[in-house]
Amino acid sequence: MSTRTPLMAGNWKMNLNHLEAIAHTQKLAFALSDKDYEAVEVAVLPPFTDLRSVQTLVEGDKLAIKYGAQDISAHDTGAYTGEISGPMLAKLKCAYVAVGHSERRQYHAETDELVNAKVKAAFKHGITPILCVGEELEVREAGNHVSHTLAQVEGGLKDLPAEQAETVVIAYEPVWAIGTGKVCGAGDAQEVCAAIRGKIAELYSQELADAVRIQYGGSVKAGNVAEIMAQADIDGALVGGASLDADEFVKIVRFRDQ
Numbered sequence: 001m002s003t004r005t006p007l008m009a010g011n012w013k014m015n016l017n018h019l020e021a022i023a024h025t026q027k028l029a030f031a032l033s034d035k036d037y038e039a040v041e042v043a044v045l046p047p048f049t050d051l052r053s054v055q056t057l058v059e060g061d062k063l064a065i066k067y068g069a070q071d072i073s074a075h076d077t078g079a080y081t082g083e084i085s086g087p088m089l090a091k092l093k094c095a096y097v098a099v100g101h102s103e104r105r106q107y108h109a110e111t112d113e114l115v116n117a118k119v120k121a122a123f124k125h126g127i128t129p130i131l132c133v134g135e136e137l138e139v140r141e142a143g144n145h146v147s148h149t150l151a152q153v154e155g156g157l158k159d160l161p162a163e164q165a166e167t168v169v170i171a172y173e174p175v176w177a178i179g180t181g182k183v184c185g186a187g188d189a190q191e192v193c194a195a196i197r198g199k200i201a202e203l204y205s206q207e208l209a210d211a212v213r214i215q216y217g218g219s220v221k222a223g224n225v226a227e228i229m230a231q232a233d234i235d236g237a238l239v240g241g242a243s244l245d246a247d248e249f250v251k252i253v254r255f256r257d258q
């Protein structure tokens with residue numbers, strides 16, 4: 001297990017309307033205690049339409065839960081119908097934003113170049129990007145998963161100054177393990193996460209790479225989180241489906257008890 005503070009983030013994807021978001025966040029807040037927040041940073045990534053409600057709840061009740069968005073526009077303002085900008089997310093005091101999630105890459109044809117622009121847009125507005133990377137099944141079967149993922153890391157971090165790179169969060173999510181119930185073996189996940197840290201060391205320095213948090217994502221549940229978190233280069237989880245069940249997500253946050 002690493003010495004970096006773990007980040008457990010629930011990516012709700014396109015689930016929960018704003019009323020459900022309030023109820024869900026309240027349930028998490030009720031279950032989690034100071035002891036949990038001392039050991040783990042907890043974040044939720046609701047849909048855009050829920051963010052104001054979650055912000056109101058978190059600020060009103062002074063909750064320690066962090067929140068963020070699932071995507072960000074590369075542009076600050078302008079004629080970009082349907083997009084949500086960094087200044088808008090900053091105004092909602094988002095701490096995090098997922099960038100380059102495989103579902104954005106797959107369904108919205110996001111390239112490494114666009115993902116890099118979004119990473120920079122997040123930092124420009126004081127929001128920490130969670131840069132998502134990972135290979136499709138055919139890439140893994142061809143044995144190219146490490147080089148594929150490292151190219152995404154390099155593309156996503158291109159021209160990023162060291163003071164920003166050291167605070168970025170990387171989420172390694174093998175696409176074939178997302179929402180499928182197929183978990184990447186903890187050792188296999190560790191292999192790629194260690195390679196990601198090595199790539200960051202090559203791009204910046206070992207000291208900087210040692211500070212970066214790398215999450216694993218892909219069918220994380222209470223039943224497998226302890227083994228995943230036992231790996232030296234895994235510093236948290238980006239949780240999809242299981243984060244929609246408050247009791248399950250709390251168990252994931254309490255991975256040391258599982």
Ligand SMILES: O=C[C@H](O)COP(=O)(O)O
Nearest residue numbers: 011178179218219240241
């Ligand atoms: O962002 C989260 C990941 O895509 C993982 O989703 P999952 O936990 O439903 O497999």
